[in-house]
Amino acid sequence: MIPADAPRPALGAPRAPAAGAPLPFGAFVAAAAGSGRLVVQPRMGFADPRTMRAGLERTRAATATTAGTLTIDSYTRVGDLAGARAALAEGAGLNGYPIATHPLAVTRALLDGVHDAAFPVQVRHGSARPQPIIRALVAAGLDATEGGPVSYCLPYGRTPLRQSVAAWAQGCELLAASARPGSVPHLESFGGCLLGQLCPPALLVATSVLECLFFAQHGLRSVSLSYAQQTDPGQDEEAVRALRQLAGEFLPPGVDHHVVLYTYMGVYPRTERGATRLLEASARLAVRAGADRLLVKTTAESRRIPTVGENVRALETAAAAAALAAPPEPGGPDDSEVYAQARTLVEAVLGLHPDLARALPAAFARGLLDVPFCLHPDNAGRSRSVIGADGRLRWSDTGAMPIRPDAPAGAAPLTANGLLTALHHMADRYDRPPPDPVTAYRPPVPVLPLPLHRHEQEPVMDHAPQPAGPALPPPLGEHLRSPRLRAAMLVQQEALRAARDYLRESGFTELLPPLVGPVTDPGGRGAKALDVDYYGRPYKLMTSAILYKQASLHGFPKLFYIAPNVRVEPEETATTGRHLVEFHQIDVEIAGASREDAQEVAAGLLTRVAEHVWTAVPEVLAGLGRQEADFADVRGGKYDVCTHQEAVARLLAAGHPQSPDSEIDWTGERLLSLESDRPFFINDYPKGSRGFYDREDPERPGVLRNFDLIAPHGYGELVSGSERESDYATIVTRMRESGENPAKYAWYLKEAREGIPASAGFGMGLQRLVRFLTGLDALWQVSAYPKLPGVVAP
16 A cells, blocks of 8 residues: 555656666566556557557656556457457457467567566456466566456356356466576456446445455465445445455465556546546545546447547546545555454455365355346345435445445335436436636626826726627638738738747747647636647647756747747637637747846836837728827836735725735726826736746735736737746656646646756737737737637638
8 A cells, every 4th residue: 555654756756777677567667656556557459460469559658657557348248259369350459468379479479578577458348258368468578467366257147157256276287386586476356346337335345345355365476456446435435445444454474466446437427527627536546545547438338349549548647636636545454344344344254264265156146245236147136225315335235244234214116217326326426517616796897987197088897898899800802802901911910020039139039839749838718729630649739838948948948939829718718809729829938037137028028019010001001090109108117016815905996806815817907007007017916816837926825926918908918928937846746736736737847857047028919919000909800810719710
């Protein structure tokens, strides 16, 4: 088990270089546990050796501490090797790797250079007669597998239990006899799963303990005890703790053992969100309860056999969730209800005969073990279970088992409809959309007298973008022919020329930004990134190149991009006038700089651009209705400053219900912008309102060293920037605090671990800048090929 005081790094620790023979499976897991790392493992099997090898290689390379899996096909599981050969000859798809059918040389080549001291591989199958599979895996140089005489008999077919017990006794002895110098064959009980759902935990725990005792009686000295996640996290935690304690009490001395948790094995959530939440819950459960290994499931589980990429994503998601989980709390002896029931069942079986090859069939024949809803002829079929109102699995009928029913008195008998509802309990629970947030009543914002410009006696709103006019762009051809767009593009051209000149003169180097990568800025305010398939790996289109800017500082201490970005904004933002899916930023980063340094550059850049554009194309601006006085303060370099706290106070005083713990919302930002004749900075956003890369003020915990630059006259945010976090440990902590998955940021965290310079920087929205300069109503009017949220466009 993972010690309570073991360190829990956010990511899988680097693997040791491969050396010599593969490390015994149990020893590998124990070493990871001793370092505070949960081993994560896929359920992965492909008939094609090249695909199977690619799956193992990708599993090994995942940002996690992983073990590999060869999951066997159904023909091989049931002993139909002729059927497996015929399927391979016909090119028919198989649902796993036919290890007993592929030539031995093929399997050895598949494993060569992958299976070594840094990466164990386990064969998973599901066979009541495992001898051919065990012979094949041993011949290929493997010595770790799983199953059991009960758990791979009752749920999977009609093989008589006595025949399965005899076959598994022989299989255990074959596996034990395969030991080579330095190897310790390992066998995992599947007893903690059985039918996968609706079995109260005590029977799962007891079956896993009894099967591991059976393995030990037949020569195995390294075993793992399994438990499959059920319906209640608290009950599941009790079950894993009971499993650990009973293993210590009943397994013979000298038998190495650990606990493996299975992500929920019943009807799985159908939505990606639900499946991911359930997987993450299982990873947290594994850590809290002290399991050392986790068998994951993927977001595709309810629909089809997962791809390699989907399996790897599941591994990395689980590893990240585990890294964020609190370690198990040290505790005394387990006296839970699960432990008491499971111990009673184990003792009842051992009381029949010390030889479990005789005791297990006898226990099922007498009904001392009875799996609810299991239709196998050797199962008594008298026990029944229900999901209580508290979510825990309860016994409504225990048949002849030596434990009492614990369902609430008067519980209604289970009907067919009730059984279907129970079977879908977890899928429905995790697929259920989150409840709508409780929205506090917001009184109407009062219409306040509008301040007047110093330079003209007109209301500010006359200069602000108006809601009048088309909210959505016309057809593309009509838009491209618009004189207004041509004017805007001339302004954009001059703005880019001025920006490049200013930055180059200030010692900056322009780089071409990346377009795709394994991760991008986590974004905010509901925006999402678009996924792309990058040679089988899930990559993202850039929503912001901020991480790459930081990584580039060693070679380019002052750099900038004119960066294209893609953000899938919420559809309701389509008509705000300030959102596009595709847009560009002038992205700037400065090594060794402070926030004030970055603000000086941002203000100088805006002043230079406004000055140049008014000088270069005054007739274009005049044709758009702009006046020289509109830019007087910007061209004069006059910028105001306030803090986030001060901005919130001003909004609250005006009747706008702005949260003090969040970014200034869009309505609030526009109200503040309308009040001002000159651009102004908002500093010191609260921690939690921005990304993990914004540096926290060391002298003011909870306050970030960041800023926004707001344009006057209602045009809103032009620039967002900050000092950056550069310390590796702090970055990982901030990722955890913000709920980000550290595994996604593997390359960035590697750079941070090796050291990235402290810096500050910002992004200036190009379309927002051009909109401010031209005075147009909406961002689509200053984009040649506008794509608005939720609007399909060429």
